[in-house]
Amino acid sequence: MKKIKDYLQLMKPSLSIMVVFSSVISYLLAPKVVAYNWTMISLLFAGGMLVTGSANAINQVVEKDTDAQMKRTAKRPVASGRMSAEEGWAFAIITGAAGVFMLGYYFNWLAAGLAAFSLFLYAFIYTPLKKVNSIAVLMGAVPGALPCLIGWAAGDDKLTLGGWILFAFQFFWQFPHFWAIAWVAHRDYSAVGFKLLPANEGPTKFTALQTILYSLLLVPVTVVPFFTGMCSYDDVQGMIALGLIVLANLFMIGRCVALWQKMDVSSARKVMFGSYMYLPVVMLAMLLSKSI
Numbered sequence: 001m002k003k004i005k006d007y008l009q010l011m012k013p014s015l016s017i018m019v020v021f022s023s024v025i026s027y028l029l030a031p032k033v034v035a036y037n038w039t040m041i042s043l044l045f046a047g048g049m050l051v052t053g054s055a056n057a058i059n060q061v062v063e064k065d066t067d068a069q070m071k072r073t074a075k076r077p078v079a080s081g082r083m084s085a086e087e088g089w090a091f092a093i094i095t096g097a098a099g100v101f102m103l104g105y106y107f108n109w110l111a112a113g114l115a116a117f118s119l120f121l122y123a124f125i126y127t128p129l130k131k132v133n134s135i136a137v138l139m140g141a142v143p144g145a146l147p148c149l150i151g152w153a154a155g156d157d158k159l160t161l162g163g164w165i166l167f168a169f170q171f172f173w174q175f176p177h178f179w180a181i182a183w184v185a186h187r188d189y190s191a192v193g194f195k196l197l198p199a200n201e202g203p204t205k206f207t208a209l210q211t212i213l214y215s216l217l218l219v220p221v222t223v224v225p226f227f228t229g230m231c232s233y234d235d236v237q238g239m240i241a242l243g244l245i246v247l248a249n250l251f252m253i254g255r256c257v258a259l260w261q262k263m264d265v266s267s268a269r270k271v272m273f274g275s276y277m278y279l280p281v282v283m284l285a286m287l288l289s290k291s292i
Contacts (some may be wrong), residue, residue, distance in 0.1 A: 014047075
């Protein structure tokens with residue numbers, strides 16, 4: 001039982017579920033998906049969880065020494081010594097291969113190829129870059145947004161405009177989200193050499209301003225689906241969805257502006273938790289207003 005718990009912890013289930021949620025909603029937004037097939041949804045969810053869990057496992061193996069130095073991560077399986085690095089690698093290889101195969105076999109190899117590429121970027125580009133330069137956040141935003149393209153490709157069998165809009169949405173969302181996390185955990189991160197904030201001086205007005213700018217960029221990206229035929233506002237349901245998206249954007253911008261004004265950890269934490277709420281609200285609103 002303890003071993004199963006360690007394997008689950010290695011996959012970072014809460015993070016993985018959020019990532020796979022984006023993929024599933026993107027799949028359901030694809031124009032070819034006109035009915036909910038719960039078997040296919042479950043297969044996409046399972047394949048996505050395996051790939052994402054593999055990336056998270058590699059991240060923990062590579063960063064085991066760093067994790068051991070931080071209170072928040074010291075109890076992770078590899079960092080604490082409960083699991084060897086070799087066992088972690090074996091788990092990551094098996095789950096990653098299984099997840100990519102599932103996506104290829106049950107959906108298409110475009111989705112599988114994107115999943116494999118996302119896994120590579122996250123585990124072998126973003127992870128080591130965290131100690132080199134804050135450009136790591138930019139690099140990490142690519143695999144962080146690829147689940148939207150994976151889900152769209154799984155549902156539509158190709159990459160069309162809608163998939164790229166969803167990719168852009170999740171790409172821009174990650175900047176205020178991750179900078180808020182880096183702000184809250186700045187002391188721990190800087191102690192182990194992580195460079196995730198855009199200013200070398202740490203939490204600054206410049207960083208807070210960047211969160212505002214990226215939250216503003218989310219406004220056109222989340223509204224444009226209503227003008228491309230991907231979503232509709234021609235009925236009450238669509239109007240409610242559009243209204244929810246507008247309110248969610250105002251909420252996100254407001255939290256980032258408050259961070260710029262107050263410059264404290266409490267405000268950064270509100271941006272972080274606000275971003276967790278913002279993402280599903282906007283994606284579910286898009287699904288609610290999907291053009292059939």
